[in-house]
Amino acid sequence: CLKAIPERAEIVFYNTTLIEDTPPTFNVRRYSRKGEYVINLVFVSKAVLDNTVSMDIIFYEYLHNEYRRSFPEMHFKLCDLISSDPYVGQTIRDAGLSSCPILPGKHAITNMTFNHIIPSVWPFERGMTEFIVKHTQTSKVAVGKLFLKFKQ
Secondary structure (H helix, E strand, O other), X not given: OXXXXXXXXXXXXXXXXXXXXXXXXXXXXXXXXXXXXXXXXXXXXXXXXXXXXXXXXXEEEEEOOEEEEEEEEEEEEHHHHHHHOOOHHHHHHHOOOOOOOEOOEEEEEEEEOOOOOOOOOOOOOEEEEEEEEEEOOOEEEEEEEEEXXXXX
16 A cells, blocks of 8 residues: 655645635644644635636656656546545545535645555655646636655
């Protein structure tokens, strides 16, 4: 079984017209010494987020001291991702965000792990995942990065 171990997470950009000015939280935590690493995302939305919002998940391979774009990519409409995707969507539903559209207010997606979704063969051992959230009318909503290590 292949495990994805998150190392760190960061938010590169967020649009203050759709996300509240207080910075959203995107972090990696380990709650006990032998516990799994989990990913937490907390944000306050100002507008309704529905299928007009899309999410692009782009993988980068760590090679020769830099991250180079790799071939695995995923592209989703937000509500389709949350309601019907068996991989990333299942992880989001398990973490507590199960309804779409996302109404204005504070949302916490906590204790996300990716260990149950990764195929047994993965093309690289270290990498970065870039999450680009876009709206059809206002372009980018947010950009986040998650740095990962893959182990057998």
